[in-house]
Amino acid sequence: MAEILALDDVQDATVLIGKILTKKGHNVHTFTEEDEAIAYAKANKVDLAILDIKLKKMNGIEVLALLKTETPEMRAIMLTGYPTVGTAREAISLGADEYCVKPIDREELEEKVEKVLKAKDKKSSINV
Amino acid sequence: MDIKAINLARARMYQFLSAMYRDELSLPLIQQMQSSKFLEHITALQKDCTIQDFCSGLAKMASGLQAGTAEQVFSELRYEYADLFLNAGNNPAFPYESCYTTREPLVMQEPVVAIRAALNKAGVHKNPDYSDLDDHIAVELEFMRYLAERAAYNDEGQEQQFTFLRNHLMGWTVEFCAVLASAAKTEFYRGLSELTMSYLFNERMFSFSMLSEQAFSHDYVFILEQMGAAIASLDLGEEYITIADGAEAPDKMRSVNSHCYICLGLCGQEVRVKDNIITGCKGLPGDPKGGGRLCIKGANAHNNTYSAYRLKTPLIKENGRFRKASWDEAMERTVQALKKVDPVQVGFHQGNDFNMWCHDAVMAAYGTPNKVSHRQMCDNPARMANEKNYSEKRPWIDYANSQFILLFGINELATSAGQRKVTLLKQAVKNGAKLVVIDPRRCETAGIATEWIAIKPGTDGAMAMGMCYVMVKEGLYNKEFIENWTYGFEAFQKRLLGQEDGIARTPEWAAEICGVSAETITRLAHEFAAAAPAAGANSWTGVSQGANTLHAVQALIALNALMGCFDAPGGPALISKFKLASPWADDQPKPPNNAAKVKLDKGHLWSGWIPGYFEKDVDEGKLKAMICYFGNPVMSCGNEPSIKRAIEKLDFSCSIDCFMSNTTELCDVVLPDCTYLEQSRVVSDWMYEAFLSLGQKAINPMYQCRSIVSIFSELARRLGFGEYFPWKSEEEYMENQMRNQAITLEELRKVGYYVTNEQEFYKYKTWGSMNPPAGYGASGSTKTGKYNFMNPLAEENGVDGLPDYKDPWADWPELQPDAEFPMITGYFRVLEHEHTSTFWNVALMKQCGTNPVWINYVDAKNLGIATGDEVVITSPWGEIKAKAFVTWDIRQGVLGTAGGFGHKYGLEGDPKYPQFKGFNTNILMPPNVACKWTGTPPLKYIKTNIRKA
Ligand code: SF4
Secondary structure, three states: OOEEEEEOOOHHHHHHHHHHHHHOOOEEEEEOOHHHHHHHHHHOOOOEEEEEOEOOOOEHHHHHHHHHHHOOOOEEEEEEOOOOHHHHHHHHHOOOOEEEEOOOOHHHHHHHHHHHHHOOOOOOOOOO | OOHHHHHHHHHHHHHHHHHHHHOOOOHHHHHHHHOHHHHHHHHHHHHHOOOHHHHHHHHHHHHHHOOOOHHHHHHHHHHHHHHHHOOOOOOOOOOEOHHHHOOOOEOOOHHHHHHHHHHHHOOEEEOOOOOOOOOEHHHHHHHHHHHHHHHHHHOOOOHHHHHHHHHHHHHHHHHHHHHHHHHOOOHHHHHHHHHHHHHHHHHHHHHHHHHOOOOOOHHHHHHHHHHHHHHHOOOOOOOOOOEEEOOOOOOOOEEEEEEOOOOOOOOEEEEEEEOOEEEEEEEOOOOOOOOOOOOHHHHOHHHHHOEOOEOOOOEEEEOOEEEEOOHHHHHHHHHHHHHHOOHHHEEEEEOOOOOHHHHHHHHHHHOOOEEEOOOOOOOHHHHHHHHHHOOOOOOOEOHHHOOEEEEEOOOHHHHOOOOHHHHHHHHHHHOOOEEEEEOOEOOHHHHHOOEEEOOOOOOHHHHHHHHHHHHHHOOOOOHHHHHHHEEOHHHHHHHHHOOOOOOOOOHHHHHHHHOOOHHHHHHHHHHHHHHOOOEEEEEOHHHHOOOOOHHHHHHHHHHHHHOOOOOOOOOEOOOOEEOOOOOOOOOOOOOOOOOOOOOOEEOOOOEEOOHHHHHHHHHOOOOOEEEEEOOOHHHHOOOHHHHHHHHHHOOEEEEEEOEOOOOHHHOOEEEEEOOHHHOOEEEEEEEOEEEEEEEOOOOOOOOOOEOHHHHHHHHHHHHOOHHHOOOOOHHHHHHHHOOOOOOOHHHHHHHOEEEEEOOOOOHHHHHOOOOOOOOEEOOOOOOOOOEEOOOHHHHHHOOOOOOOOOOOOOOOHHHOOOOOOOEEEEEEOOOOOOOOOOOOOHHHHHHOOEOOEEEEHHHHHHHOOOOOOEEEEEEOOEEEEEEEEEEOOEOOOEEEEEOOOOOOOHHHHOOOOOOOEOOOHHHHOOOOOOOOOOOOOOOOOEEEEEEEO
C-alpha cells in the first residue's frame, strides 16, 4: 500500500485516478489546486505523485521540480493529454519515472503504478 | 476511408517510420523524398492539418530534406545517423526499448523477451538478416505494420495491435523521441522525432476509438490519407525487412563455462544464457584461477557486451565525420592504405590481446616490425627484469603457505579481486601471515595488511637494496641456493657493500632516499629472513610506472633469491604452463614472417616501437600508419594531447574496437570488434597448477561485429596471405591447438578448464634449471638456468645489470619535483575498472563513476582544500580540474586518483549522464617521455602543484 498524491486540474480525472488506485489498496490524496498539493506533500509522506502536465497556475513539470527538491526519492508519473517532445524532455530530466498519456486507461494506470512502486530503484534521470 | 483502407494507410505509415529508423537513408530514397510528388503531398497536408506536432515534425523533416542537393542531404544524414544510432557520436539516441525501462544504456533486457513472445504469438520472428536487435524501434514499428496489414487483409480484430502499441511502443517512444529531439543536430531527425511521437499518440487515440466503437478523428484520417499518398510515391518495397515469417520458440536456458577476459585474469566464469540472451555471470566452481568467484567486473562482464554504446557496423571517416560502411568497403580501404605504406612505417598497437597468435602472424606476414602490446605501458621494467633473471614476468606468491608477504606497489585486492590467489592472501593474513604493503597510498591491500609503509614514490629500489644489504652483511642469506642456483652474486654483494662505488646500500643510505626509517628497513629484512623460505616479495605497476625502475624490481625480487624462496611453500612460485599445439595443423602452411629486423626506437634494454615516443616517431617520419586493436593509446601510453596529435598526423589509422573512444575517434576506419563473450579461445594458463582455460563464446556476435580471428584472417586474405589463415570456424583452430592434450575440445567445453599439472614445490630441482622443461612454457627464460642477480641482457648490452636504486629523474631532469611543482601525481587502479575499457559499462560506472583526487590531510590543510572542493592540478605540461578527497591514506606530497577516466565517449562523454565524469592524469605528463631502459612511460611520476579552483 502506498501514499499516492494525484494532481489534475480536472476533478473528474482525479476522482477516476482515486477510484482506480484505492481499489488497489493505496491511499490516494487528490487535488485540483497546485498549492494545496504542494502543501500536502511538504507535510506528509508521498511515495508516488501522479501529476497532470496541464494545470491551472503552474504546469506539472514545475510541480514535479518542487516536489523533487523536497523528496528526491519520491516516484512520479506524469499525465498528459497530448505528449510533446518538449514536456517529455523536461519530465525525463527531472526524473519522472513514467509518462502516461490521457485519457486514463485503467489497466495501463494500474500497471504503471505497480511497476513504478515495485522497481528497486527510482529510474535515473537523464539530461535531455 | 473504410476500415480496411485505414488499416492499410496506417500500415504504410508504420512502414515509412520503420524505414526512417531502420538504417541510414539511401541516396535514391532521399531523391524520392525530395521529389515534387512526395513534397506536394506533404505541403498539402501541412496546409490543412490541425494536428500541430505532426505538422511541425513534418515541416522540419521537409526543411531538412530541402537543405541541399540530394547528395548533400544524403551525406549530412548518414553522418548524423552514425552519430545518433551507430554510436559514432557521444550523444546517441538509443533506439531500443530496453534502454528506456531503466533509462540506462543497456540492451537485451526484459523487453526483448516480451517482444520475442509477441512476435512469436503473431507467427513471426525477428529477421536474422537484420543485424540489429529485436527491440529496435524499426522492428516494433514494422511489427505494427504487419499487424495492421493482417487486420486489413484478414479482417482480423485489432486488439493484438493495440495491446502491442500500449505495452511497447507507447511505453517508451515518448522518452526515445525526447532523447532524439535533444540529441539530433539536423532538422530532419528532430522533425522525425516529433512526427513519431505525434503519430503514435494519435494511434493510441485511434485505438481508444476502435475499442470503444466510437467514430475516429477526421483529422487523423486526413493525415493517413495524405501521408499514404506521399509514402506511395516512395519506393519502400513490399517485403518486410526486420521481421520474417514463422514463429520461433525460445531457446532453453543453458550454461556456458568460460573464463573472464575483462582484466585478462581469466577467472572461471559460468555464463547463463536464455534464448540467446546472457542473463548473468557467476564464478565457475572448481576453476583453478577464480576458485569459483568473480570480482564485480567479471560479474558484470555481460553489461560490457550489452552496453548500448557498442559499435555496430564498420565506420569510415569522411570530411572529419564518421559514416556507416560495409565490411567490404572498410576492409578494402584499410588494405589499400596498408599497401601504399612501407610496412616498416606501420605501427601495430594491440591493447589487451585476444587470440594474439593470429593477429601477430597476420601483421608479421604483412611485414610490420613495429608491434606494441600492453606490456610497455604496464610493467615492462618488471618483465625485463624477471623474464631475463629467471623465467616469469611476475611470480605469484604461494600465499596459502606464506608467513611473510612483502608487496611493493601491487594492490592485489583491487586488481586481481576475482582470483583465487586473493582469497588465499586474505586467508593467510587471517591465519597470521604478516603482510607488509609498500605504497604511497593506503590501497585496499594495505587496508588488510599488518603494516602499511607509505614510501616516497619511485624509491622502492632503495628500500629493497637496504633490506638486501642487511641480509648479505649479516650473512642471513641462503648460501646453498646462492651457490647452486644463482648467477652474479659476488658482483651484487660488492655493490651492496659499497665495494664497487664506495656507497654501501645500508638501511641508513636507503632511509635518506625513501623516507622509511633505517630501523624499519632492518627489521623487515630480519622478519623476511626469519620467515624464509615461506616468504615472498613481489611488485607491479606501482613500482614499474615510475621512471628508472628496472633495477628497483631486480632489487626487490633479489630478496626472494637471497633467501632461496623461489618455489618454496609460501614463496614465489615458478610458473610452468603445459603448452598448446600450433593453431595450424601439420599440413597447413605457416605464414611467413616478412617483418624487417629493424627497431623503431632503441632503449638500453628494450627496443622496438615505444608508444611513449609516438609523436616524435611520427614527426621524424618513422611512422605513417597505425592499426590499433583493443587499445586506447591516446589515454594510456603517455601525454594524451601528444599521442592524439601523433595519430592525427598519420596518413592512415584503423581501429578495431567495441566502442568509440578517445583513440578510435581519430581513426580513418573503425571496425567493430566482438566482446570476449562473443568469441572463443583456448589458453594454457597457470595458478599454482598448470591448466587449460577455455574462453567459450556464449552468444553469437552482435550487430555486424566480427571475431578478431575472422577480421584478421580477412585482412590477410586481402593482403595476399589468405592461404595461411584457412580456418573455417573457431573449432578448427582450437582443435588444432588441443591436438597434443589429454582432453578433447568437446570435453573441455563441458567443464571449461582442465588441470594438466598439479601444484608442486621446488620444481627447479626436478627440472635441473629455473626454466621449465620442454613442452612447458613461461613468459621468459634464464640463459644460465639459474637466478641471475646480474641481468644477462644488460650484461650483453654493456649496461648496468645489477639491482639498485636509480634516481627517477636521472635521465629526465625535467621530471624532478621542484618548488613550483612539488607534488608527485599518479593514478591507481580501482576494483571497478580495468584500464580504460570498462567506462561504457553502466553497472560499473554506477559503482565508480568519477575520480576525485586524493590529497593528504596536512597538504590539504596547508592549501585550504577540503573534501569536495574543486581543485586545479597543474604540471609544466598540462592542467586539469578535479574534486578533492582529503585523507590520511596517502603520503604527504603525493596526489593520486583512479585511472582510466577522461573519456570523450560512453557514459563519461554522454551529456545525458552528467554524473559520470573524471579526468586522465596523463594530460599532465610530459610528451615523448619513456623509461630509457624499458620504454615504460612514467605514468605515476608527474610533478605537479594543486590549488583550490
Ligand atoms: S579478476 Fe575480475 S575482471 Fe579479472 S578475470 Fe577475474 S573476474 Fe574477471
